[in-house]
Amino acid sequence: MKAERTTQSELWQPEALAAFKDSLTDGLHPDDTGGKKGQSFGNGLQGVSVKHLPSGQIKRSQVFALAANPSINTATVCAAAMAWGGMNQRFSEKFFSLAGDGWLKVAERIRAGLLDRKAAYAALANLRRDGKLYGTGPAYFTKLIYFLTPRAGGEGDQPYIMDQWAGCSINLLLSRELVKMNVTRIWAMGKPKPVFSYQVAEANTCEDYEEFCAATDVLRLEFGLTPDQVDRAMIANGGRNRSSWRHYVIKNRRI
Numbered sequence: 084m085k086a087e088r089t090t091q092s093e094l095w096q097p098e099a100l101a102a103f104k105d106s107l108t109d110g111l112h113p114d115d116t117g118g119k120k121g122q123s124f125g126n127g128l129q130g131v132s133v134k135h136l137p138s139g140q141i142k143r144s145q146v147f148a149l150a151a152n153p154s155i156n157t158a159t160v161c162a163a164a165m166a167w168g169g170m171n172q173r174f175s176e177k178f179f180s181l182a183g184d185g186w187l188k189v190a191e192r193i194r195a196g197l198l199d200r201k202a203a204y205a206a207l208a209n210l211r212r213d214g215k216l217y218g219t220g221p222a223y224f225t226k227l228i229y230f231l232t233p234r235a236g237g238e239g240d241q242p243y244i245m246d247q248w249a250g251c252s253i254n255l256l257l258s259r260e261l262v263k264m265n266v267t268r269i270w271a272m273g274k275p276k277p278v279f280s281y282q283v284a285e286a287n288t289c290e291d292y293e294e295f296c297a298a299t300d301v302l303r304l305e306f307g308l309t310p311d312q313v314d315r316a317m318i319a320n321g322g323r324n325r326s327s328w329r330h331y332v333i334k335n336r337r338i
Contacts, residue, residue: 095305096258099335103256104306106316106328113311116140118169125166128179130158130187141167143311146230150194157191157231158182164230165223168244174218184215193231200242200296203228205289212285222246222283225292229314241310243299244318245292247281248329251336252317253298262295263287266338279338 121136135155137145146163149155158179165175189206192198198206207224210216216224225245232242243249250262263284268277303313320326325333 094258095256095302099255099258099331100305102331103252103302103316103328106319106326106331107306107308109320109326109328111315111320111326113309113315114142114144115315116142117146117167119166119172121145121163121166124170124172124175125159125162128158128162128175130156130179130182131162132156132159135159136163136166143167147234150230151234157194158187160194160231161187161190161227164226167230168223168226170223171218177217178219181215181217185210186216190227190231193228194233196233200228200232200240201289201293203232203242204292208285208287208289220283220285221287221292222250240296240300243296243310243314245283245287245295246318247283248319248321248332249299249314249317250283250295251281251332252319252328253295253302254337255332255335256302257298260337261298262291268338281336 117140120139121141122133122138125131125133125136132155135149136159141163146160146167149163150160162179186207189198189203189210193203204225207216207227208221211220211224222245225242228242229244234241245262247264250264254260254262254264263286265282265284267280269280270277299313299317303310308316316328319329319332321329
């Protein structure tokens with residue numbers, strides 16, 4: 084029903100939709116490798132069993148496998164998700180030290196299938212508001228929702244990562260700011276033009292996240308993609324090997 088309502092009420096921006104469609108030929112594999120090495124990231128973090136983490140960089144499939152294994156504790160799964168996401172290790176020690184203040188219990192409820200994506204976002208956003216989710220705004224705590232939510236063979240109402248790239252992607256595709264973004268203008272020494280830094284705003288509510296996920300569901304169905312494929316396509320590739328959709332987003336996202 085959510086996807087049907089979005090289909091009726093949302094209108095894709097034709098140029099952006101065409102660019103997104105073209106980008107699907109880039110062949111980005113949904114089982115991509117994350118930013119941090121598992122064991123080095125998890126070493127010394129409260130509650131994390133480092134022996135269950137890979138020594139090298141983590142793939143999406145490895146995080147999902149850990150989440151599906153009942154013998155692996157949830158803190159370890161969360162460490163794998165954050166390592167994959169490239170969490171700044173200036174934040175990781177304190178973040179995991181605050182597990183007992185509420186976020187680990189929420190994570191366990193998500194993993195047990197007791198919270199849907201909207202309720203999971205609301206619970207974590209409330210903890211963030213109360214200072215109990217250190218160094219972890221929506222772009223990162225939606226990674227926890229994405230990896231911890233049971234998949235059980237179904238694809239309905241799956242959560243998605245709402246980071247700056249997915250947020251800017253859906254905003255371009257809908258030609259409106261569904262995902263609220265904080266934008267900072269930065270002038271670098273010797274550069275003729277400023278560069279702009281984008282961050283998912285903490286003002287985004289659980290209703291905003293649900294609408295973002297519902298719109299992403301519609302996009303996924305538009306092209307016959309799996310949840311992981313559409314997530315990968317929206318986030319795309321950055322760095323020196325930017326994929327075509329990342330180029331499009333950087334060129335066209337609004338200030």
